[in-house]
Amino acid sequence: MNIPISNKYNNCRILHCTNNINNYNLCVQEEVAGFRTRIAEKGDMVYFAVINDKATICGARGILEELTDYKPWEDADNYVQSWKIKDIEYCNPFELKVLADIGGNSWALKYVQASKTIKDQEAIELLNNVFISNKTNDFKLISLEGDEISEDSYSGDIEEIDDFEGNEDYSIEKLDIMGTFQTIRFRNETDRVRGLEPLVTEHFYSLFQHFNIEKTILIAQNRLFSSVGIKNSNDENINGIKGIPDALLISYDKSSKKSPFKINLIEYECYGETKYRTQQKFNYLNGVIIPQLMRFASTFSIVTDNNIREKTIDRWVDKIIDHINDEPTLIEKVNKWIQELHPNIKERQIERYLEKELRDAFKSNIRIILIIDELTIEQKDTMSNIINSFKLDNSYSSNKDNFVEFASYVVRLEEKIGITDTNARFALAFQE
Incomplete structure (x- = not known):
């Protein structure tokens, strides 16, 4: 028997992709794992599983390294947590039903359901031993020509669980409820006490x-950054052309395929207490929010004249560097990033390299982030399609179909009704 490896990681769990083979392949190829609840922890060992030819198989495993906002799956909205994977390993796919040797007929409930932590040391050792005995150097990609993917495959429940109704070992773990809350409206976007922007900024x-x-720098100085405007024949700025985001987030990811730095333009929008009717929201979304996001996207897209783009980039890079130089903690943080990218760099060269990385990011790795108090899936998809249509300069990226990215987050204000269990993970909320 192989030596157990449980001391090399925190918990052991199985991430089951149901019969969504595409998601399974993406998890392993992109080295990222998505969970439907906040159950996973840094350092967990995860075995990737999928149903293929009516059998649950496993062909890869890895360690959860850190949370990420990267979600490559088509149904990305279903996953509340996404983790980068390190130390990923591959094997010839084997059936997880081997766990029945230890867990009996209820093996799927005991070890697979909801990616729960596997606490049975004997089961952990069996998984490890079978994986090691089938280990390979390359990932065995599963063909999409196999099982047809239906809408039911996104339910998160695995096929085997349905067979255990009436089994004496059958049990469903109930959700632990912390308490109850009621959703209340933000007053507006900027109110000092109950405004969306100040509250999110404080607790970002x-x-x-x-x-x-x-690995990020949040510059939450409203109206600090504005794009270069366009002037008319009288040398006057044309109204409505400039774009001014509410905040800027510079993120660092050494493994990025575009650029290690990403420029995130953050826009806060809030219907609040005044825009509560459907028509009001519709008019505001289409007349204010979407045009504003389009201005941001066009600022750095190839649809804008190159000279105007360069002037905006020059101004923004200077302001970012000035902001960093005013904060010793930010200087230390950025120095680590640059030294990781360029190990042999001299200290006096760091700012010059920082400027270059920022410029490359503005030209190849831009994302618009909308933080709002209400948004439907259809509205999100529409805005994503619009923003993604703005192309970036491909000469600064290996991605030949490079475009402005879009992300959105709905933030709600909840007022406590009652707390029943402070150690619980879930809560119930209602909105009138």
Whole structure:
């Protein structure tokens, strides 16, 4: 028997992609794992599983390294947590039903359901031993020509569980409820006490934990950044052309295929207490929000004259560097990033390399982030399609179909009704 490896990681769990073979392949190829609840922890060992030819098989495993906002799956909205994977390993696919040797007929409920932590050491060792005995150097991509993917495959429930109704070992773990809350409206976007923007800014990193504070810089200075405007024949700025985001987030990812730096333009929008009717929201979305996001996207897209783009980039890069130089902690943070990218760099060269990385990011790695109090899936898809239509300069990226990215987050204000269990993970909320 092989030596158990449980001391090399925190928990052991199985991530089941149901019969969505495309998601399974993407997880392994992109080295990322998505979870429907916040159950996973850094350092967990994850075995990737999928149903193929009516059998649940496993062909890869890896360690959860850090949270990420990268979600390559078509049904990305279903996954509340996404993790980067390190130390990924491959094997010839084997059937997870081998766990029945230890867990009996209820093996799927005991070890697979909801990606729960596997606490049975004997099961952990069996998984490890079977994986090691089938280990390979390359990932065995599963053909999409096999099982047809239906809408039911996105339910998160695996096929085998349905067979256990009436089994004496059958049990469904109930959700633990922390308490009850009621959704209330923000007053507006900027109110100091109950405004969306100040509250999100204050709690940004606790709210969006996939943005690692050690690998991002949040510049939450409203109206600090504005694009270069266009003047008419009388040398007067044309109204409505400039774009001014509410905040800027510079993120760092050494493994990025575009650029290690990403420029995120953040726009806060809030219907609040005044825009509560459907027609009001419709008019505001189409007359204000979408045009504003389009201005941001066009600022750095090839649809804008190159000279205007360069002037905007010059101004924004200077302001970012000035902001960093005013904060010793930011200087230290950025120095680590640049030294990781260029190990042999001299200290006096860091700012010059930082400027270059920022310029490359403005030309190849831009994302618009909308933070709002209400948004439907259809509205999100529409805005994403619009923003993605703005192309970036491909000469600064290996991606030949490079475009402005879009992300959105709905933030709600909840008022406590009652707390029943402070250790619970879930809560119930209602909105009138």
